[in-house]
Amino acid sequence: MAAQIVFIVILTAAVYLFGKNVAKVRRNILLGRDVDRSDNPAKRWGIMARVALGQSKMVKRPVAAILHILVYVGFVIINIEVLEIMVDGIFGSHRVFAKPLGGFYSMLIGGFEVLALLVLAACVVFLVRRNVIKLKRFSGTEMTAWPKSDANYILITEILLMGAFLTMNASDYKLQLLHFGHYATAGSFPIGAMIAPLLPNSTEALVITERVCWWFHIIGILAFLNYLPYSKHFHILLAFPNIYYSNLNKKGKFTNMDSVTGEVKAMLDPSFVPEGTEISRFGAKDVTDLTWKNLMDAYTCTECGRCTSVCPANITGKLLSPRKIMMDTRDRLTEVGNDIDKHGKDYNDDKSLLDNYISREELWACTTCNACVEACPVNINPLEIITEMRRYVIMEESQAPASLNNMFGNMENNGAPWKYSQSDRLNWALNN
Structure with a gap:
């Protein structure tokens, strides 16, 4: 009974803390401007x-795909057993689903063990790729000590959890063979049977090993759950809604500000009356000027570096890294959220995403080619953040680079980006 009470207390505390942390992330995401992503639900479900x-x-x-699928599928399916562990922990039972499921239970446990071994092996390979081979896309100025450690912490945790799961089953299997206590024959343990000879023969030692691994496995999963909101691995949960709310427009299509569109229409047609749209700011200077989807993108970023590895600006030595744009947005949003918790929603720390986190050199290095958008495995769009910040620099501060100012002047005077007048357009075309 004491063990059941301890388990219920730990489970309740873990679920409460996770819910609290998720609510805070949700609050932070909703600090962004509204954007409608509810259209075409059938297409969104398909994507x-x-x-x-x-x-x-x-x-x-x-290579990365196979390893990731092993970890993803294996970890999700293996954690189906967490349901049984929770029932056992609450009611003091042991392998409560064994009798109701019969032979199917043996097949499940056997499959879980094989998957656990594959997950463990994949995590070891991932660790080698990051820390021994040191793939280039896992490095960069933004990949400081914490991002690198974060990835290693998760991989090591998964290895330990899978190791505890297999050792628990091996101890259970050996106790079943000894017909000890309540360890009645339940399940098939193909991997556990291979580990069992390495374990002690003493029933007391086996019970201790089984119980320690049982507690480590479930507490480790609950701790892992509460670590997710602080980690890049929050994409495990956010990837699904983030992909669902993807931008369905063609890549490279810019959004127009309704207020500006209304003013332009009024200039062209005096009879047109624009709707009274309040303009708070043109473009984005800070995270609260971005949309909630941009902010969800930031929390969903896996820091895999695929975007940066295909970015032509980064490849040619420019300062821009699309991964850094997303990481900076998330860090700034977290800072804003913490300030709200400490000082209230009206607090101003005199910082902004522009300049304090993302430099103007990074913004203007972008070629808007959409390579980063295409490469992201969870449909994150760094380009939207870059273009909104550029819009602020141009429309609010009038601080566009000289080359752009020349183009703007030519557009205004000649109706084209070039310096030639409209009457000379045909001559220019024929000569080129």
Whole structure:
């Protein structure tokens, strides 16, 4: 009974803390401007099924794709057993689903063990890729000590959890063979049976090993759950809604501000009366000027570096890294959220995403080619953030680079980006 009470207290505390942390992330995301992404639900469900469940954009890098699918599918399916562990923990039972499921239970446990071994192996390979081979896309100025450690913490945790799961089953299997206590024959343990000879023969030692691994496994999962909101691995949960709310417009299509569109229409047609739209700011200077979808993108970023690895500006040595844009947005949003918790929603720390986190050199290095958008495995769009910040610099501060100011002047005077007058357009075309 004491063990049951302890388990219920730990479970309740873990669920409460997770809910509290998720609510805070949700609050932070909703600090962004509203944007309608409710159109065409059938198409959105299809994209989510293909990209999130089917991992369709991962397969462009086959080795990483296979390893990721093993970890993703294996970890999700193995954690189905968490339901049984929770029931056992609350009611003091042991493998409560064994009798009702019969032979199917043996097949499940056997499958879980094989998947656990594959997950463990994949995590070891991931660790080697990051820390021994040191793939280039896992490095960069933004990949400081914490981002690198975060990835390693998760991989090591998954290895430990899978190891505890297999050792728990091996101890259970050996106790079943000894017909000890309540360890009645339940399940098939193909991997556990291979580990069992390495364990002690003493029933007391086996029970201790089984119980320690049982507690470590479930507490580790609950701790992992509460670590997610602080980690890049929050994409495990956010990838699905983030992909569902993807931008369905063609890549590169810019959004127009309704207020500006109304003013232009009024200039062209004196009879047109624009709707009274309040203009708070042109473009984005800080995270609260971005849309909630941009902010969800920031929390969903996996820091995998695929976007940066294909960015032509970054490849040619420019300062821009699309991954850094997303990481900076998330860090700034977290800072704003913490300030709200400490000082209230009206607090101003005199900082902004522009300049304090993202430099203007980074913004103007972008070629708007959409390579980063295409490469992201969870449909994140760094380009939207970049263009909104550029819009602020131009429309609010009038601080566009000289080359752009020349183009703007030519557009105004000649109706084209070039310096030639409209009457000379045909001559220019024929000569080129």
